[in-house]
Amino acid sequence: MSNKVLMKGNEAIGEAAIIAGCTHYFAYPITPQNEIPAYMARRLPEIGGTFLQAESELAAINMVFGASAAGTRVMTSSSSPGVSLKQEGISYLAGAQLPAVVVNMMRGGPGLGNIAGSQGDYWQATRGGGNGDYRTIVLGPANVQELADLTVKAFDLADRYRMVVMILGDGFLGQMSEALELPRPSGEHFEKPWALTGAAGRKHNVIASLRLTPEGELERHNLKLMEIYRQVEEHERMWEADRCDDADFVLVAYGTSSRISRAAVNILRKKGIKAGLFRPISLYPFPYGELKEAARGAKQVLAVEMSAGQMQEDVRLSVEGAVPVDGYFRLGGAIPETDEIVRKVESYGK
Amino acid sequence: MESKGAGYEVIYKRPEAMTDAKTIYCPGCGHGIIHKLLAESIDELGVREETILIAPVGCSVLAYNYIDVDGCEAAHGRAPAVATGIKRVHPDKMVISYQGDGDLLAIGTAETIHAANRGENITVIFVNNAIYGMTGGQMAPTTMVGQVTKTTPFGRDANDVGFPIRACEMINTLECPVFIERVSVFDVKQIVKAKKAIKKALTNQKEGKGYSFVEVLSMCPTNWGVKPQVAADWVRDVMVPYYPLGNFRDR
Numbered sequence: 147m148s149n150k151v152l153m154k155g156n157e158a159i160g161e162a163a164i165i166a167g168c169t170h171y172f173a174y175p176i177t178p179q180n181e182i183p184a185y186m187a188r189r190l191p192e193i194g195g196t197f198l199q200a201e202s203e204l205a206a207i208n209m210v211f212g213a214s215a216a217g218t219r220v221m222t223s224s225s226s227p228g229v230s231l232k233q234e235g236i237s238y239l240a241g242a243q244l245p246a247v248v249v250n251m252m253r254g255g256p257g258l259g260n261i262a263g264s265q266g267d268y269w270q271a272t273r274g275g276g277n278g279d280y281r282t283i284v285l286g287p288a289n290v291q292e293l294a295d296l297t298v299k300a301f302d303l304a305d306r307y308r309m310v311v312m313i314l315g316d317g318f319l320g321q322m323s324e325a326l327e328l329p330r331p332s333g334e335h336f337e338k339p340w341a342l343t344g345a346a347g348r349k350h351n352v353i354a355s356l357r358l359t360p361e362g363e364l365e366r367h368n369l370k371l372m373e374i375y376r377q378v379e380e381h382e383r384m385w386e387a388d389r390c391d392d393a394d395f396v397l398v399a400y401g402t403s404s405r406i407s408r409a410a411v412n413i414l415r416k417k418g419i420k421a422g423l424f425r426p427i428s429l430y431p432f433p434y435g436e437l438k439e440a441a442r443g444a445k446q447v448l449a450v451e452m453s454a455g456q457m458q459e460d461v462r463l464s465v466e467g468a469v470p471v472d473g474y475f476r477l478g479g480a481i482p483e484t485d486e487i488v489r490k491v492e493s494y495g496k
Numbered sequence: 497m498e499s500k501g502a503g504y505e506v507i508y509k510r511p512e513a514m515t516d517a518k519t520i521y522c523p524g525c526g527h528g529i530i531h532k533l534l535a536e537s538i539d540e541l542g543v544r545e546e547t548i549l550i551a552p553v554g555c556s557v558l559a560y561n562y563i564d565v566d567g568c569e570a571a572h573g574r575a576p577a578v579a580t581g582i583k584r585v586h587p588d589k590m591v592i593s594y595q596g597d598g599d600l601l602a603i604g605t606a607e608t609i610h611a612a613n614r615g616e617n618i619t620v621i622f623v624n625n626a627i628y629g630m631t632g633g634q635m636a637p638t639t640m641v642g643q644v645t646k647t648t649p650f651g652r653d654a655n656d657v658g659f660p661i662r663a664c665e666m667i668n669t670l671e672c673p674v675f676i677e678r679v680s681v682f683d684v685k686q687i688v689k690a691k692k693a694i695k696k697a698l699t700n701q702k703e704g705k706g707y708s709f710v711e712v713l714s715m716c717p718t719n720w721g722v723k724p725q726v727a728a729d730w731v732r733d734v735m736v737p738y739y740p741l742g743n744f745r746d747r
Contacts, residue, residue: 170584196584200577201610208574208607212581215568216548220581238571342566342582344589346545352560354551354569 149328155290156181156320159249159313160189162297163221165331168247169195170220172209174202174228177261178317179251182223203228207235207248214244215353217341219301223249225317226267227258230275236310237276240371241355243340245304247297248282249313251320254479262479263317263402268456271314272430279368281375282310283382284429286400290324296427298329303382305336307374314429316452318402318481383436384427389415390440393422395491396469398437398461399450400426403482407450410487421491429457437464446494449473450482511535513544515564524724526714527556529681530623530690534592535563537695541702547590548582550575552604554596555629573604576611579618590701591618598628601637601661608663615672615706619697622663622709625716626735633719637661640734645719660738664711668744675700675708676744682715682731686741696746705747713739 153161160182163171171186183199190197200206206222213220224232229250239246252267254260271284283303285296293315300311342351357364389411390396399407404425414421424440426433441447447469449458458473465471474490476482510516513535521527538544544565551559553572560567570578575593583591593611600608600622611618627645628634634647638660642651652660664678675697679690690712697708713735715727722730 170581172581198580198584201606204574205577205580205607205610208571208577209581209584211570211574212550212568212578212583213585214581215578216582216585218585234571235574238569242569342548342568343586344546344548345564345566350560350564350566352567352569354560354567356557356569358558 150325151328152323153290153326154181154321154323155293155315156251157185158290158294158326159223159297160185162294162329163247163301164189164193164195165329166219166298166301167331168219168221168301170213170218171196171222172198172200172206172213172220173222173224174200174206176225176228178253178263179223179225179249179320181320182249203231204234207232210246211235211239211242211244214239214246215242215342217338217343221247221249223251225251225253226255226264229267230270233270233275236282237274237278237280238355239310240276240280240282241278242353243308244353245308246310247300247304247313248310249315252314252316260479261317263319263452264479265316265401265403265452266456266477267314268429268453271312272432272460280371281378281430282312283307283378283431284312284314285384286314286427286429287319288401288404288425289319290322290326293319294326295329298331302332302334307378309374314401316402379431382428383431383433385433385436386425386427387436387440388423388425390422390424392420394420394445395494396422396424396441396444396447397450397487398424398426398447398457400429400457403450403452406482406484407487409484410491413484413488414491419491432460432464434460434464437461438466438468441465441469444469447471448491450487451475452481453477511539513538513564515562517561519562520558521555522718524715524717524727525555526623526625526681526712529687530621530712530714531559531562533687533691533694534594534621536691537698538565540695541698543590543698543702546588547592548586550579550582550591550593552593552595552599554599556594556596556623557630559594573599573602574607575599575604576607576616576618576620580611580614580616583616583618587617590698592621592698593618594621595623596629597622597624597626597636597638601663609666609670612667612673612707612709613670617701617704617706619701620707620709621694622711623714624663624711624739625714626660627716627719629716629719640738662739664709664744667709672707673709673745674706674747678711678713678739678741678744680713680731680736680741682713682728711739713741
């Protein structure tokens with residue numbers, strides 16, 4: 147029997163987190179992701195978990211730090227300006243090697259911007275908005291089903307690599323309702339001998355990012371983190387290549403802009419123009435090699451984004467100059483129209 | 497008390513809850529004393545194996561090297577939020593947030609007030625030495641009017657940067673806290689009182705009573721630029737009149 151339900155994107159994230167075993171959730175309200183805290187406030191008490199509305203994003207991410215250090219599965223969510231405030235805590239989580247899931251349902255910026263969906267935080271998410279040499283795994287879902295599936299996956303990835311995993315959605319995805327088959331938990335279990343549980347019967351555990359001594363300790367720690375990131379880059383790339391095999395024009399887009407790009411590819415194909423869509427699902431690690439392969443033999447690669455070409459830089463790094471790269475960008479909460487993308491691709495033929 | 501050797505009885509020793517690491521604190525600094533009082537209290541309550549100590553940014557950042565319990569770092573000012581996260585996962589564990597004046601009353605004022613306001617069942621030890629120690633002696637929110645620091649070279653001017661903040665009095669405006677007391681460690685009598693307050697604050701948590709706050713007026717001879725004894729006298733003569741010692745609340 148199907149267990150399909152109709153759910154709003156933001157609520158699907160909340161339910162998926164609970165399915166994944168998230169017991170604690172701390173956040174501060176911000177539009178357009180307010181359905182997540184509302185959902186968690188209602189659902190977590192039902193399963194004996196904890197919902198707490200923090201006094202700020204700073205407090206929320208540090209409550210996440212504490213709960214993660216204490217060994218439980220924990221999540222926070224926010225939108226762009228709120229995620230900026232959380233960057234301090236994300237850097238500390240990275241330094242202390244603590245797992246956590248952070249959701250960013252992006253809105254227009256910079257600053258307070260507006261409350262429409264946007265993809266303007268790509269650089270901050272994939273390069274790290276906090277201080278120091280660190281990475282966070284970044285997943286870019288494109289529909290409500292993926293919001294749920296990738297949220298479940300995010301908790302496993304976070305525990306496996308002991309790092310922050312960010313779900314990078316946007317206001318449009320969070321607000322849309324779609325049919326959803328509720329995901330199942332992986333069932334994978336992760337031991338946490340490092341967690342703070344009181345030092346009963348063992349040497350005391352310390353969770354810290356500070357490494358003053360001995361000399362060179364921090365560099366050794368950073369090199370260890372780099373090795374973990376290398377493992378992530380090797381094993382956790384996710385992508386979808388749709389009709390790229392014979393494509394003259396390869397559109398590259400993630401999340402909401404990938405949905406619109408797919409519609410554009412459909413129209414172009416009907417017109418006899420060989421277009422394809424490459425959709426990175428993991429934005430860090432970015433599927434560089436896979437995109438290069440998908441773009442092999444194409445005349446033109448086109449990045450389609452709701453930002454000023456932030457992802458385009460990764461697209462350029464992928465194709466390494468083998469194919470010309472262009473971009474079609476709408477900013478500040480504007481959505482690229484299908485027709486605009488079609489016209490853009492058609493213009494290359496003239 | 498244990499016996500050791502013929503004719504000798506050990507009547508004073510390092511608390512079990514302290515490691516044998518040498519502290520990095522300056523001569524005359526109050527942290528060593530306060531650490532010891534905390535460790536003794538942990539021993540006496542028998543909670544060493546169920547305690548999680550949060551060491552935030554500042555001189556006490558390495559407290560987990562000295563106190564032999566599970567330790568957690570916190571970003572500057574965020575210790576009460578980290579404590580909240582830990583306590584909400586382990587309501588049966590003893591969670592202690594050990595913070596300095598910059599941490600608790602400047603960058604972390606919001607976290608301080610809101611954890612107290614929620615009545616988190618945690619214990620906050622607030623070490624007030626009227627200056628920023630680790631960063632080399634800049635003005636703290638608790639720096640006395642007229643006090644010379646690196647960033648108040650002509651003395652703290654209340655017209656410019658306001659008056660020193662009284663933490664106990666501020667927290668005493670909130671409904672939830674169950675225990676608020678200001679103590680000091682400038683002489684032996686005060687140290688005994690400080691121990692009593694710290695132990696009470698931990699006992700409250702063990703009994704599930706709620707949020708307890710102990711402010712300890714302490715010395716920073718190095719950054720005050722005085723000898724340890726002068727520093728202790730300065731706490732008594734200058735700080736205590738502005739920050740009155742005593743219990744503000746005991747429910």
